[in-house]
Amino acid sequence: MFVNQNGKVLDVSGGQDKEGQKTIVWKKHGGANQRWTIVYVDKAKPIQTKGYNEEFGFHINRPFYIVSRLPMGRVVQAQGNNWIRMNRWVKNRAAQRWKFDGVKKAIYNMNWTSWHMEIYNKGNHKNVAIGSSNQSRWW
Numbered sequence: 001m002f003v004n005q006n007g008k009v010l011d012v013s014g015g016q017d018k019e020g021q022k023t024i025v026w027k028k029h030g031g032a033n034q035r036w037t038i039v040y041v042d043k044a045k046p047i048q049t050k051g052y053n054e055e056f057g058f059h060i061n062r063p064f065y066i067v068s069r070l071p072m073g074r075v076v077q078a079q080g081n082n083w084i085r086m087n088r089w090v091k092n093r094a095a096q097r098w099k100f101d102g103v104k105k106a107i108y109n110m111n112w113t114s115w116h117m118e119i120y121n122k123g124n125h126k127n128v129a130i131g132s133s134n135q136s137r138w139w
Contacts, residue, residue, distance in 0.1 A: 059100070075087060116131070118130070
């Protein structure tokens with residue numbers, strides 16, 4: 001723990017593990033949001049930018065299709081209105097191709113390259129769409 005002269009410690013505000021979350025000092029309570037690991041620069045592992053990511057089960061930055069096992073074998077396609085729909089496969093259609101970003105841990109569309117797959121309402125909704133929020137995790 002990082003303790004200041006007043007006995008307060010470095011804390012992630014609200015205990016929320018999300019990109020851009022505020023870091024504050026708070027009274028010590030020992031929660032996970034007050035525990036830290038020091039990794040010295042010469043010991044830090046490089047961020048994986050290619051190869052197979054064991055944790056998520058994807059090859060990093062390698063284009064893929066998401067193919068239904070229903071009889072017609074349709075693929076997942078991103079629509080211009082953010083929705084994801086099933087469509088028949090069309091050769092070289094970028095909206096039907098996806099890739100996994102190993103740094104951001106998100107699935108990006110190859111047509112709308114800054115948009116990734118996301119679940120509405122922080123995973124509390126049935127709709128899956130593409131969007132550009134900074135919360136790119138599967139709830």
